[in-house]
């Protein structure tokens with residue numbers, strides 16, 4: 001298994017590691033520890049590079065499975081046991097951390113007003129969309145909600161990462177904001193992201209430490225996608 005440094009320290013951008021295994025068919029490398037986020041929960045995987053001595057290997061894709069975190073490269077693979085250095089594309093990741101945090105804050109605001117669950121979502125650096133089961137939506141809600149969202153972000157709420165035993169997490173249905181629980185059945189510990197006082201949910205992604213790092217956001221568009229189904233698009237303003 002790989003130690004997932006990104007899971008406890010989102011701000012770690014480089015690491016040294018040892019190659020645990022390689023997969024020649026897929027051109028990918030399993031490392032004993034990594035700062036590379038493999039993607040999930042709507043957040044894209046990191047990109048960046050590994051170095052073996054002076055040789056640079058561009059990481060074009062990152063995935064995870066029961067063996068750990070795989071770094072996909074397009075060049076020759078080092079052998080198991082080799083020491084490597086790795087560094088993520090920080091600008092790309094940090095934009096995703098700000099965007100992801102903004103999306104959780106939006107979940108919190110929508111939950112406060114409507115108690116509506118999320119049905120889907122996706123993001124790219126600086127932009128995100130969340131789908132809600134939101135039958136009571138009216139167009140005039142948009143600007144007050146944007147104002148409320150920005151007020152929460154500007155108030156510098158702490159964003160805390162915690163871990164809960166599975167049975168405790170299952171006993172708190174509010175942690176699962178998606179309409180259907182996406183937690184794998186064999187998961188024994190659940191990672192929880194708490195924007196203190198606003199939103200608390202099970203999540204695997206990377207977020208900023210305080211909401212004022214997000215800056216202000218714009219609710220770009222609210223689309224109606226059918227009965228009760230609303231798609232809210234937001235964007236970072238800088």
Ligand SMILES: [Zn+2]
Pocket residue numbers: 041100104203204205
């Ligand atoms: Zn999330």
